[in-house]
Amino acid sequence: MLAKVVRSKAVARAAVIGLALGVFALAALAAVSITTNASTTSHIRHNSQISDRWAQIDLHISVESEALNDYMVAKKFGKDLLDSAMYSAVSDLAWQARYGDPEDVGNVVLVTDSYNAFTQTLTELRRTGTDRERTQSLADQATLSASFVRKSANANVTRHRLAMDQYLAEADQFNQKLSLAAITVCGVDFLLLVLCAGVLLTHQRRIEGQAVESRYRALHDELTGLANRALLADEIEKALRTARQHEEAVGLLLLDLNKFKEVNDTLGHHAGDLLLQEVATRLTGAVRHSDTVARLGGDEFAVLMPQILSPEHCSEVARRLLDSLEGPADLDGVTVDISGSIGAAVFPLHSSTGTELLQHADIAMYTAKRNRLGIAVYDPEADRHNSQELGLIGELRRAIDENELVLFYQPKVSTRTGRVVGTEALIRWEHPSRGLLMPGDFVPQAEESEIIIPLTDRVLAMALDQHRHWRDEDGTLLSVAVNVPTVCLLDEAFADRVGAALELAGVTPAMLTLEITETSIISDPVRASTVLTRLREMGVRLSVDDFGTGYSSMSYLQSMPLHELKIDRSFVRTIADSHGGAAIVRAVLELARALDLEVVAEGVEDEATLALLGSMDCAYAQGYHISRPVRPADLITWLSSWRTQKDFQPVL
Template identity: 30%
Template sequence: MRNDRSMLSLSHFSIRRKLLLLVSLSLFSILISTALAALLHRNDLIDARKNEIRSIVELAAGPVAELHSLYTDSRLSRDELILQVRKQLDISRYRQGNYLFLIDTAFGTMISNAGRPELEGQDIKTLKDSQGVGLLSDLLTQLDNRNGTFWRYHWAESDGMGHLGLESSKISYVMRVPGSDWVLGSGVHVQDIDQQLIERLLTLAIVMLTLLLLTLAVALIIAHNISSPITQLCQAARRLGEGQLEGEVRGIERRDELGTLARAIALLQSQAQDNLRLRKLSDHARFLEEFDPVTRLYNRQALGEALEREISRQQRHDCRLAVLVIRLVLLREITTRWGRECSNRVLNLIVERLREHLRVDDVLARHGEDTLTLVRPEAGDDDKVRALLRELLETIALPVSIDGQPFSLHGRIGVSLYPGDGDQEFQLIGRAEEALRGARREERDWVWFNSLTTTAVDQRLTLWQDIQVALEENQFFLAFQPIYNLSSNQPVSAEVLLRWRHPQQGLISPAVFIPFAEQTGLVKRIDLWVLNAVARQLRQWSKQGLSMPRLALNLSGISFLRPDFELMLNNAFSEDFALLKHLEFELTEGVLIEDMERIQDRIDSIRQLGVQIAIDDFGTGYSSLSRIRNLAIDHIKIDRSFIDDIESSPQSCKIIEAILHLAHGLRLKVVAEGVETEAQLHELRQMGCDLVQGYLLSRPLERADYEALLNEDLEIDADIL
């Protein structure tokens, strides 16, 4: 428990303080170790000096003994002996101020003492130190019967100039001179050793202090190098936790652990940004699946689901439900005259006004470009529905002002009622649309479905059901109209055409079921069927080793602009994405009326998969070369109405020549469709057209016939050239 509390309290310190604490503890340990080492070093110094003194004394004892033996042999007088000995000991000085002394213990006299020459020849038997200890007696006691010993006593220190200082502790080594009563010795003041130690310790202290300051400075730098990036990383992690994903993560260039951590946080931030973008895209895609991006009302699909829920609720409560399809007359004309942005603002103002007249359980949706649908649960009797119709039409008719420009619209409404007009969502919406068409024909403000004859409606419902059966039972099949290159005179691609072989009615013209499918929303399922069928056909030809053509598909703008279109494309070609390079999408000019930025993004993403893009029926719609010059397209197809008049109308020829000239300037290839005469083909060749298709060259072929054409490797007949 004590360790846990210690760790807990330590965790309250910052990394900078922990590093400084660690350095301080390290330096404190070094200081303690240094003090202990200094104490031990003092003892080592004393031992070293004692050994040095002993060696010097023992070395000097030899010559002194020889001189004494000369005296014993009467070859030297005593005065000569004393003189010679003093000369010998004088030249034996060592270090600075260290000397040897010689005492005659028999007479108690000092023979030689260079440090205190006044004592030479003096009787020292009575000489005492400051503590009253007799020096000679103490020496003899320490020496006893030994030849040599270390002697500790107090002795005045000389400064080398003959001046004596205070007494201090001194250690000397003394030994008997062989063959005599003399004692030879030398010593050192402990204070001198301490002074040497202090000098060394002072030098060491200066070095230690310098190292301490350097260490503290380096520790501060290291602490800042660690703590500052950690603080920044903590701030980055905090921002990341709070959902702020745009801040810069610093330190990713570092090569240490903090750099690794910084890169990890930067990766998390990048992943969080990617996840946020994906979530926004997913939310936007879900929004587009259910809501109209302009008015933020339910779209056609969400309307159907909401109506199904309301029908189920009305069945439980046995109530009447009204479906009102409202057309805003003149809204399309506003788009044509003043642009889509203006018409969208008018539409939103009207929608906001209509919201004020809605009940909580009402459902309002955008049914089409200029059409709204209102679902009124518990609608009540016919009088209440009429009152609602008048209220809505009066609201729509109120003037609208955009940037000072007044606009006045009026509405028409088709009405169907549950349960009298149907009990399915498609029945109620379809019959309300039929009632709206009746209101337009009769130029009335509103029409009830139950006032119309139901024959045409029944036929439309039958067609709606037959198309769904045809999709499930594969009654549809593909036909291929070859497209020829005028340079090589060979078929290089084909336009894919959809055909329907009904089991009872035989072949049904696309002009019948395609417009109906676009009106009812079935065109998305048809486009998906065509896309999967083309993918299967390309895979089959690839396995057969057939010369692979490029297939051009004419998709509806509804499918092409779906949020999940790329997913549909990937699913269809999931087994072999390389086949996408043999695919081309033909977009009608009506698609270009939509948001250009959105279209450009979709075209760019599709072309990255290898798919080519062409603009179909060029020259008949709203687009122009100036509008499509920034789109990454590959071909444009001149509408057949210009080709039909190429022989009789100089204006058509001029238009075609202008289109070819401008398209080639934009590096686009031009396809002429509907070529039916040799003269038309000749004129197109002379104008420099790139590709042609039409009944003159080939009618739409079923799969087997088209494969035979590819295997024959035919060219355009030279007679037609």
Template identity: 35%
Template sequence: MLYVSWDPVLVGISFLVAFIASFVALDSAAKIAASNKKTALFWRIAGGATLGIGIWSMHFIGMLAMKMPMMMHYDLGITAFSLLVAIVAATLSINIAVNGNVLSLKRLCVATLILSSGVVVMHYVGMAALMMNDAIDWNYGLVALSVIIAIVASGVGLWLAFSLRLNGKGALINRMVAAVVMGIAIAAMHYTGMSAAEFVDHAHYMNGGVSELGLSIWVSAVTLTILGVMLIISMVDSQLRTNRLTENLQQLNQQLEQQARFDGLTGLANRSQIDLRLEDCLQQSQLTLTPFALIFMDLDRFKLVNDAWGHHVGDHLLVSVANRISACLTPKMTLARLGGDEFILLVPDTNQGDVEDLATRLVECIRRPFFEAGQILQVSLSAGISLYPEHGKSLQELKLRADTAMYNIKQQGRNGWAIYHADMMQKTWEGAEFLQDLTQALERDQFELWYQPKYHAASKSIYGFEALLRWRHPTKGILLPEVFLATLENTGLMVPVGYWVIDQACLQLRQWADEGHQDWGLSINLSATQFEQYDIYDTLCGALSRHAVPPSRLTIELTESTALRNLERSIGILNDLNRVGITVSIDDFGTGYSNMLTLKNLPARELKIDKSFVRDIRDNSKNVKIVSTIIDIAHSMNMNVVAEGIETQDQQQLLTSLGCGYLQGFLFAKALPAKEIPQLLATLQSPKKLSVPPQPTAIQKKQA
């Protein structure tokens, strides 16, 4: 037998080549998942080819590391064939493994068989390229071991390529560690196969072919060139993707900042912007002792327009109303839309006579008919006025009294205006009686949870519910949170009611599980006050444990302003909730600060697009672009996206086409008590049911 020694430098280089090739292949697999179809094709081919070339190069560098007493020569044709085998096998196996969102056992086995067969064939064909006759005695035990190592290494490598294809936190480190593991496995297979070969000293060695020196130059040049080019392309592509994501985030933040200050439909100031203007005006008036006026305005019978002609006609009408009112104003005045058909007007440096003249003109201009979408529409305006300092010295007092005056006009028949006076303060549900009823509602068991279904956008099947609080008042019937939620917050009752909601939600999950609905999840809303409680984590975990509910079935919804209020504390609590399996959802996204650069630091797994975006969304609306960008960036952060407030099939189809995975709204079902859910399921499972449930009436929407 010939004495064979090994060059440790070349052995190390061979492992380095295997490591780099494995890393480039893993990085290419990640780029496949994040690229469009055309670009993904390039990374499929490039990643597979790079892995194949890397394995082949590692093999021949390893053979060059084997030092023998004579100069060896290699058959050029067989050597080239072994390279082709490696490239084809690696490319096919990579494409099979990373194709799809789930790696089935069947696909993994097929891909493993192709790659391991290619590696084994490449190795032993490469050994056959040595130009000698009857020079090798094979240890078939080690040959079999090398085949087993190739199968295991291929399976592990392909599983890692699939598992690490998504870009998440620590992805780079994970890929580097995986590349080290794959490099060791490839090297182990090669050197085990080499150890199986024993060279006899009486063998006949042939001249010709490619010498060891020529092969070393060829392999080095090809390997370094291809791996170097692929690394450069990968780094440039990663940098371009990072720059593109940063630009998208900046553009989105600019759009959301604009959306946070101005109404998306009319272009008027919104609630946040008018509050800033009011504060400035109040400070200036306090310094200069000049009066100003606040006018609350509401369209009469606007809901009838929406119900009769549709929301698109209603939207056109709102724009026309805003334009007519704006035409009556001077540049120093500020008009804002509070939402729906409610407007507020700030009139600085004025007196009662001028405000009365202005209010008269506003009511008269709205009284004239509108022509929208081929329809003649007749609406009227109710307006309430408060004056500073006569009717209050704080913004809260002025707003309340302007609203009270407007409500008084509504009670008297609408279509007019009124200036506040003290006799108007008798409003429904104000005073001690309302507060007394509310403080006793919890111990009298008057609160209820109603449940609105959430649907898969693709299959329109129920996957869970959102729990919504209702108050069953003994004389007023079912009351929505808008009536009592602010009072709960102001009086400190939100905390005990919030604890009751958590316990009832977990109890309902337990009951659903006992009825065979273990796959249903339930989301609950946490207010800012409740989230700031020191024991909120223990409260949630305790309720889940008490009712034997898996944490993965519970979702907590936080508004973005609540989550970002104390960012460091929020991250700590939400990380703890994530660790036990509770899903964190950012609710009403787009209505607050809306900074996705900061939001990405939160460990949230779900994003809910606020219904204000959905309500005004149109094919030609800028909201479409904003929503599309939100969905794309949320998906890049591995977050599910839920759109709430779906009321029309157009909204459903548009949001589904934009990639929104989950939908919720009146189009599918209103909120309902738990006892009515079986009836809803029966309706959905009926062979005569429509593709979506009938749209609820205006009265049903109020109850939901």
């Protein structure tokens, strides 16, 4: 309770203000004391001077009286003494009249009159000759005057001494009160000083605690409590310094979780946080005390391992770590499988600095993830290839902004009539230095990063703009198909973006076909079905691309709002000379008819295959025999030369 009071801001402010007022009160008391003492000293000095002057007057009168007595005894010898003694009190009486207090000024008038009478009597006495009777009478009269003056002087001395005693007593009482007040203020100030010191110490401890906490937060991940990137960098540098001194090796593992984004998108960020915490627990439980486990951000973790014997040892540790990590995890009642990809790099074999070690481990992890290896050790040859790919992804962002992407179009035709029923838009990249790049050169890498979303949006907008151009400029009504990656089907906002693109281009939704893969469906069938249903309700056509190469179940196909299946080219190529290929195509056609889906055969490369597909009642075909992917202007030229151009019309 006391500590809480001390930590209170109101108490701290009150203590500081109280201490300031206490110091001010002490200063005021000191000023009053100094002023009072000075006034007392001045008053006592002045009264002492007045009292001393009255005493001097008494002394002078005594001397003059003694001189009178001597004169009366022996006139001859006492005359000079009397003359020198006379008028000795004049200056003291004048001083009293000028500097004495009002009562002294009133008294000095009477005393002066008596002293003047005394002096006149002495003067007359000296002039008297041998008349002894007259002389004695004057002497008696002078003695009476002198006695009055002395009594008055003594009375004034006594009065001033009594006044000084009373004044000193009053001053002493005031000083006692002043001292008591000073002691009280000093006591209060001391208590306030103790309180202020307690407040300051409390705040100092709090600030120190906050500094420690801030430093901990600056060097640790808030969610998992693991070291963050900054602390990992410091630990790497320390480990490398030690390794250089003792000629040891240091290993660094970088781990990236598989399908973490799907967990986040499907179950929510809370489940994602629980998954990251579970991964942190498993990693810290599987490493040595000398190792450092860090979270670099997102779903990336790192393990720094001093004193690694060899790259093989590092790989073995990585394998044990991955085995400890993988397995089911319960996330608030939902069980998910944890898996990941680990990249390893070793100092000084692979890297000479901490920055290089981290970079090379990241490259190895990227290799493990892309090739589904689980674990990969850094390879300089793969590094050069990966560096080119990473640089390509960075350039792809610029290519989207600067319109370096182009679309080629491959027509689809009816196998029975040869009519052109639509086109598929296929992306190309006109790289300023590497020439025309095919989709396989950059799309797989784009799918592993967030850039696939703006890339897909850009392709969609370009295809719809081209459709509008053919319709408005060439009078050709030609539907377009666009490939859609998995990530778009897990994005609830994708349907809204498609609708906005259609509205902006002024294109009827039925003129757009979105082609998806089987893996897109099985990745998250519930969310995929929701997005696809919205697209179908908008009027957009939906097609499953490369059917037969994935792992989709019949239940997924039955529940998804699809329009079309596209048989993968690997089955179509062998249809004429392989019983298995023909059987698979017939099975897909039967399945499609049962599900009321249209079928497009991809990879038709000769007339015989096209004719055979027609005999199997496969409605549509696409392939090099019909046309390679061509630029938009070349497609219009191709249409004019196609032998069934007279029958051209879209199938809606």
